[in-house]
Structure formats: C-alpha cells, structure tokens
Amino acid sequence: MSIARSAARRTLSVVAAAALVGSLAACSAGGSDAAGSATDLDAALEAGGKLTYWSWTPSAEAQVAAFEKAYPNVDVELVNAGTNTEEYTKLQNAIKAGSGAPDVVQIEYYAIPQFALADSLVDLSAYGLDDLEDQYSASTWGSVNVDGKLVGLPQDSGPMALFYNASVFDQYGIAVPTTWDEYVQAARDLHAADPTKYIASDTGDSGFTTSMIWQAGGRPFGIDGTDITIDLADEGTQKWTGVWNQLVQEDLLATTPGWSDEWFKGLADGSIASLVIGAWMPGVLESSVPDAAGDWRVAPMPTYDGTPVAAENGGGGQSVVKQSKNPALAAAFLRWLNSDPESIDIFLESGGFPSTTADLEDPDFVGLDYDYFGGQKINEVLTQASKDVASGWSYLPYQVYANSIFGDTVGQSYANKVDLDEGLADWQDQLVEYGNSQGFTVDK
C-alpha cells in the first residue's frame, strides 16, 4: 500500500511540476499556428522530417510502415500511449506541460471537443483539408468540426447495430426484435426460458447510454462556445429510460462489466445473447471471441416506431496537436493516413469500419461474406446503419470527465436497480456544477 501510495503521490507531484512548467511556457505554447495550403503539405512531405504519432489502432504499425515507404524522407515514430482515457490523460498532461505531446494523435469523437475547446488542436482548414468533406460520412465529419474549426480527420466510425447470437435465439425460438418493445419482450422470454441467459449485459456504460439517447432523439448536451445546456431529462432521453428501466428493474441484464474477461466468456458461451454496439465490433468478436464463430449475426438496431434510425457508438479520428514543431508535415501525414486509398486498405484489412463514403458505398466492401457471421454480408446492414445515423448530436466539451463520473451517478441506479432517471438527474447536477466551476456557463 505505502509503495503504491508514494508512487501515486510521486506521479501527482511530477504532474504538478509539469503543470508549473506548463504555465511558464504557456505564452509560447501556441506558437505554431501556421497557415498553409495543400501545396505546402506536398512541399513538407518532400522536405521530410520527424513526426511522433500516438495511436492504439491495430492498423497503425502497418500504416506507418507503408507511409515511410512512400515518403522516405519522413520518419514517423509510432507510440502506443495507452487505450482511450489512458492516452487522453497523457496527452492532457503533455499539453499542460508544454512539451512531450505527439505531432499526430488518435482521439475518439467523444473526446475531440475537450481538446478542441482547450485550443490544443490545429485547425486543419488552414491546410485546405476542409476540401476533403465529401469523402466522409456526414456524422463523422460533424464530429471533427468543433466551433467552426476542422480539428481532425475521421478514421473509423461506429454506426450502431444489433449483434445477436443466432444459435441462442433459435434454440429458444426468439425472433430478432425490430422495435425496443420487442427487444424487452425477447429479454423476458429468453431469461424465463433459461435463467442463466440474458439478452445483454449492461452495468452502466456512458458511451452506450449517450449513444442510446442519441438514437432515441435526445439531445441532452447543447454547446454554443462556452455556453452549455444540459438536459438529461429531455423527451428522447426519457424515451430511452422508459425502455431500459424495464430491463434494469426486472433484472433482465447480466451484470458483467463490459470488456472484462467474464464478458468475453459470456459472449462466447451464449449467456450474453446480444449486443447493441458500434460497427467496429466484428473485428473484436473475431479476435476475442473465436469460440463463437458461426453463431453471431447482425441486424439493424431496434427502433421505437419502426422508422430506421441509428446512432454512432465510439469511433474516432486523428488530430494534429498545436505543440507540433512541424504542423504542415503532421497535417500531410494525417491527410495520407485518413484519405489515401493505400492507408485505408490497410485499415479495412485490420477489421476497421470506415468513415469514408467511397468505401461505405464500395460494392466489394458491402458485399463481403463473413465466415465468422455464418457467411452473412454484414456490411449491408452496417453501411445502411451508417446512412441512418441521426444528426444534430454533440458531446460535452468535458465529456471525458463526464464519463469518468458516470458510475458514481447513473451507475448507482444500475447497481440499486432503480429508476435510471434518478441517476441521470444526479449526473446532470454534477456536470452542471463541474462546468460552472471550470468557467463555462451551464444551464439545465
């Protein structure tokens, strides 16, 4: 204990010391605000140089190798600085310290506003990258545009769909639900037929909840510069809690935390019979749940009234950090990474789900058979979901923090099996308080 503590304390003081340096260097930190154009990017690639790229995507290594082969003057150092929040913490610290941040960094869509708002990311329209708009799906393009600035280029996307274990569904004679009412009924039927089986596992996941609210038509977070409104009791949100409360309160959800070993086991043995999740899931299922090969299928996400509508769940892109000493070269690498066909092919091969419309509409991609899914052409479902994503969603400019306290608030409703609206109200209160204490103007 004491060793751990002193380590934690040491980290804290290093961060603290780093913060001091950061405040001293603050006046020079934003110095690389260069203007340029597409020709500047080509010139930068020609001139070459060194870049650092933080990413945890499985395709990063092969992409960097292909890039270095195509542009031998450029040397890209790939660093896996941890997955999602782990990386964001490091990035945040490096930005605060004024040095140590990478040139190009992977950031998920929900976290982009947080870094954009702190003015830590380069506006890529200065390099003419806003011309690439037509290449990406509308929802992912919307996610990398914050306050009128293009702060990244989309890489993958996660339109949601219903992944279900067909062998379990068949065994108990359960039809694939198309509406949420049918889904709840399927949950009851399955659990009644075999008490060890659950339609899904959910112990409270902020990313899932926000996506479900998104699909239900809720728009709880309104952002206008530093003026924020938070309403986690709007019509759409209540539509979702109306459905999900039944599952939580009737004990119809497994309580296995997502991404734990037990969760993967549950996906393999059929005790967790379905997942409502982003289109990047097939690659995860194939690699982490190999035992269930042939069992799983994909269907459109259930809806409230039969009109197809989906939401994004996860997914992200890459951004150029303002600290970069060579932002033009960084932007050029980013342009190649997320728009060059060679790079995107590598990305698709690694099991990624694209954000580029050319690939989403490519018959070869759409018509691909997946052995894991019993030969189903799952991309037909997933690319349609991509088109059905509802517009107008935004995340909070402090969504990373918001998600970190989700368990303290909404998680309590899950744990006590009580009304999710109570937990959401609690979440809202804490988010309002935090926002105001951080200098935003937050209204309920």
Added chain:
Amino acid sequence: MTTTSPPTQLAAPTEPRARRSRTRNRSEWKGLAFVAPFLIVFLLVFIAPVVYSVYLSLFREQLIGGNAFVGLDNYLALLADPQFWEGFGRVVLFLLVQVPIMLGLALVAALAIDSARLHASGFFRIVIFLPYAVPAVVAVLMWGFIYGDNFGLAANLNDWLGSEVVTPFARNWILVSIGNIVTWEFVGYNMLIFYSALRVIPTDLYEAAELDGAGPMRVITGIKLPALRGAIVIATIFSIIGSFQLFNEPNILRTLAPNIITTYFTPNMYAYNLSFAGQQYNASATVAIVMGLITAVIAYVVQLRGSRKEER
C-alpha cells in the same frame, strides 16, 4: 525497545575544547558535503513537491478563464465536500477494523515462529511473507478472479451452495473483500517486523524466566510483548499511513465492480480522479495536503502514546 547503550560511547575521546572551536567551521562544511547527496534528493523529491502542492492548493485554474489566486477557498470547499468525507470515513472504518486484525494475525504468527515449538518454522516464515513479494497489482488481479461472481471461485461456491451467498463485490462486502486482500498482502511484512524484534531479546532473560518458573504464556506477557512495544508502534504507524493511502486495491477492483467502487471511494482515489479525469489539479493538491496533515497528526499521536508507555 530497551537497548543497552553501546560502551563505545563512554570511551569516545573527548576533544580538547580549544581545538574544536578552531576547526568547527571547516568540519561543518565537510559534514555538509557528506549530507549533500541525500539533502539534494530529499529537497527535490520530497520538499519541492510538498511546497508546490501547497502553492497549487491556493490557486484555482479553470478550463475557461485561466488561473487565479483563491486563498483558502479550495480548503473550505474540500471541508464542505461530502464526497471527500465519504471516502475519508471509509478509510477510517477500514483502519479501525482491518489494521487490528492484520497486526493481531502478524503478532500470533511471529510469536508462533519464535516459540521454537513449530516444526519447519523457516518454511512458515517464508510462506507467510511470500504474498508481500507479489506485486500489489498482480495480487489484486488474482483476487479479482477469485472474487468474480459470474465465473470466479465465488461463482463456483455459489453454484455448489445453490444460492448467492458469497458476493464479494456487493456494496456491503466490498470493504471486507479489500480488507482481506490487504491483510493477505501485509501480514507477512508485519510479522517480519515483529519477528526481528523478538530475535534481539537477550536469551538470558528467557533463562532467568525459566529459573523463576515462568510458563510460555508468562514469558509472552512478561518479556516478549513488552519488548515488542516499539515494533508494534512502528507497525501501527505504517498501517495507519497505508490505510489512509488506500488506492491500488480499490482502483484495480473498480474495473470489476464499477458502480460499487466510486471515483471517490478513498481520498487517494478522489485526488487521483480529480486531477487525471477532471483536470482539477488544485482541488487534487488540496486533498493531498489535507490527507497528509491528518495522517501526520494521527501518526504523531500514536507515536507519542506509544513512547509514553515505554517510559512508564
């Protein structure tokens, strides 16, 4: 501990007064040179962070609007923060229950191994100490698998018993589960402190006790426990510090019981999440300073009480 003063002290040559004052300045500088390596590191890794944390705790930096001096506002806000007090109350409860159990077990183990009645005492010594050698993170992951109530040992037990009896991750049991891990980890360490204190008791005391007809229990109460008092005070202080700094175990188990272990489960977790998830470095520094002060005061009181008994 009762130690006889070393005889060398009596024989140490007393330097002539005159010479000493003449060389005083020079030898002081020489002494400083010897202390310097320690002093520099000490200032750099201990004093500087403390000073910087105090400095941080007097400011408030916002995502929007920059940095401002706020005096003691952060302290006032913390003292009125129910999340902080909830976490604090939890570690106090942990301290009051887990530490006596752990030290009691360590004491029994040390006395048993020292009793000379145990076969293969060296084996027991190493086995009891072994968990301390397992890195805390690995230990907690391992216990996490044992506790797992869907697929872990707990689940197997429940299947066998036919009902949900063993639920280590339930709200009412989580602190017990953590206490069990901490006890498992640190019994051996504390046992070793006690055992080494027992080994330095002069054997003639035992011989005298035997001549006086004292039984083994009388030897324990009359000789061993008084001799252990200093070691017990030290072990208690270590354990108090450890309890207030509880972090690793709950933080790792959080992935398995996310709704039960909150981000403010212990003061240290609260400080960690304030700074790393919320970027509230100032509030975090304030938690660290307040917890440091509370720990220092309580450890000092324990030490005073311990040494007062010793004088009596």
